[in-house]
Amino acid sequence: MYYRILRFDALWDTTQWITPAYVALDSKGLIAAVSTTPAYDQPAERIAGFALPGYHNAHSHAFQYAMAGLAEHLPTHALEDDFWTWREAMYRLALTVSPDAMEDIAAMLYAQMAACGYTSVAEFHYLHHDTNGHPYDNKAEMGQRLIAAASRAGIKITLIPTFYQRGGFGKPAQPQQRRFVSASVEDFFDLLESSRTAVSSADHARLGVAVHSLRAATTEDTRTIFSQADPTLIRHIHAAEQQKEVDDCLAHLGERPVAWLLRHLPLDARYHLIHATHILDDEARALAQSGAHVVLCPSTEGNLGDGFFPLRTFMEAGGRWSIGTDSHIGIDLCEELRWMDYVQRLRRQKRNRLCIHADQDSGQIALQHAIQNGRAANGHTAPPFAIGQPLDAVVYDAHHPLLAAAPSERRLSTIVYASDACARLGTLVNGQWIVHHRQHRHQDALRTAFLRTLRSLQA
Numbered sequence: 027m028y029y030r031i032l033r034f035d036a037l038w039d040t041t042q043w044i045t046p047a048y049v050a051l052d053s054k055g056l057i058a059a060v061s062t063t064p065a066y067d068q069p070a071e072r073i074a075g076f077a078l079p080g081y082h083n084a085h086s087h088a089f090q091y092a093m094a095g096l097a098e099h100l101p102t103h104a105l106e107d108d109f110w111t112w113r114e115a116m117y118r119l120a121l122t123v124s125p126d127a128m129e130d131i132a133a134m135l136y137a138q139m140a141a142c143g144y145t146s147v148a149e150f151h152y153l154h155h156d157t158n159g160h161p162y163d164n165k166a167e168m169g170q171r172l173i174a175a176a177s178r179a180g181i182k183i184t185l186i187p188t189f190y191q192r193g194g195f196g197k198p199a200q201p202q203q204r205r206f207v208s209a210s211v212e213d214f215f216d217l218l219e220s221s222r223t224a225v226s227s228a229d230h231a232r233l234g235v236a237v238h239s240l241r242a243a244t245t246e247d248t249r250t251i252f253s254q255a256d257p258t259l260i261r262h263i264h265a266a267e268q269q270k271e272v273d274d275c276l277a278h279l280g281e282r283p284v285a286w287l288l289r290h291l292p293l294d295a296r297y298h299l300i301h302a303t304h305i306l307d308d309e310a311r312a313l314a315q316s317g318a319h320v321v322l323c324p325s326t327e328g329n330l331g332d333g334f335f336p337l338r339t340f341m342e343a344g345g346r347w348s349i350g351t352d353s354h355i356g357i358d359l360c361e362e363l364r365w366m367d368y369v370q371r372l373r374r375q376k377r378n379r380l381c382i383h384a385d386q387d388s389g390q391i392a393l394q395h396a397i398q399n400g401r402a403a404n405g406h407t408a409p410p411f412a413i414g415q416p417l418d419a420v421v422y423d424a425h426h427p428l429l430a431a432a433p434s435e436r437r438l439s440t441i442v443y444a445s446d447a448c449a450r451l452g453t454l455v456n457g458q459w460i461v462h463h464r465q466h467r468h469q470d471a472l473r474t475a476f477l478r479t480l481r482s483l484q485a
């Protein structure tokens with residue numbers, strides 16, 4: 027006998043549809059069996075839905091959710107706006123966020139992510155210190171709050187403490203960056219160890235390591251951190267998001283950022299480069315061949331006016347990418363995927379640009395990259411729905427008219443290109459509904475705390 031058996035109309039494990047799908051669980055929500063036929067004569071809980079592996083968000087700065095939608099007007103007397111002016115507003119926000127506020131903002135954000143089908147988030151975390159720039163008594167205080175927020179929201183977190191020290195190439199950190207800055211590499215490794223302790227006492231948390239970017243650290247420190255950090259940790263770094271960053275890097279280091287990373291770091295599948303927007307075709311191909319992944323953040327990159335990533339060149343060379351929601355101006359994975367694909371279509375005036383070979387399906391390719399590589403970016407190595415793994419899934423409504431009508435071989439593209447929030451039945455984590463019928467199980471409490479926090483920040 028199993029603890030529970032769930033029966034889905036179908037389940038997609040990123041390689042095939044299992045129709046119908048009986049998923050047997052143990053008491054912890056771990057998968058004991060997956061089959062098309064019922065096990066024993068045990069009754070199954072019937073779910074009229076199509077289950078996909080829970081989405082893994084590959085890049086988040088949770089506190090920035092507090093300003094989503096609030097920076098979409100031109101500042102007084104300004105005639106234009108760009109990434110760098112947005113960044114000043116983000117710094118002002120960062121100086122106001124207390125540990126309590128961080129937890130309330132992140133818990134609401136993560137619950138909204140769960141409503142979009144995410145069951146794990148990679149939190150690229152650099153808001154380490156108090157408002158004076160001094161370490162908290164517990165060096166990992168803010169990371170601990172992010173872990174607590176994920177617990178309140180019911181999702182999993184990969185905490186990625188991030189080294190940050192410089193205010194630009196060859197420039198000291200600015201006063202408004204003081205909460206991000208580690209005094210030294212040794213101090214950062216202390217913070218990383220405190221973060222490891224925080225993570226190890228939480229079942230839903232794991233650890234990664236990051237350097238913010240080549241503009242926020244010296245090349246020597248960047249190399250030291252990645253060479254001395256635990257080799258099993260996933261490694262993240264922002265790269266080449268803005269043309270100015272590439273120009274400054276060329277002037278200061280004599281190389282473009284991604285070219286520098288390719289030449290000076292042992293890039294492999296543990297490395298996840300965030301954005302990599304402004305890269306040459308040769309860099310895109312070399313990056314693909316290195317095995318390193320790219321994390322694309324289409325709604326944030328569009329919102330900030332970053333530029334265009336050469337996706338087709340990267341994919342033709344076998345490059346792997348995942349999706350992050352970064353500033354959280356958008357958090358719906360399918361919206362991210364549509365943005366990413368439609369930019370490619372608009373630029374070339376062609377369709378189905380994700381398909382490298384004939385008879386491929388855009389939705390399938392998009393979801394395979396987002397899910398499989400999103401898992402890698404979160405440090406999850408087991409394949410989805412494997413025996414012994416937790417049942418973490420996003421479930422689409424089998425009664426939705428387009429999903430009910432779509433043949434199974436077109437169902438994934440119907441999900442990606444033609445569905446919205448109404449098509450989602452809910453999200454399961456460890457076999458439990460965290461979100462059901464668009465309602466998070468702790469929605470009211472999370473919302474109340476979030477609104478209280480936002481009002482005090484805005485005051």
Ligand SMILES: [Zn+2]
Pocket residue numbers: 085087150264300352
């Ligand atoms: Zn970022």
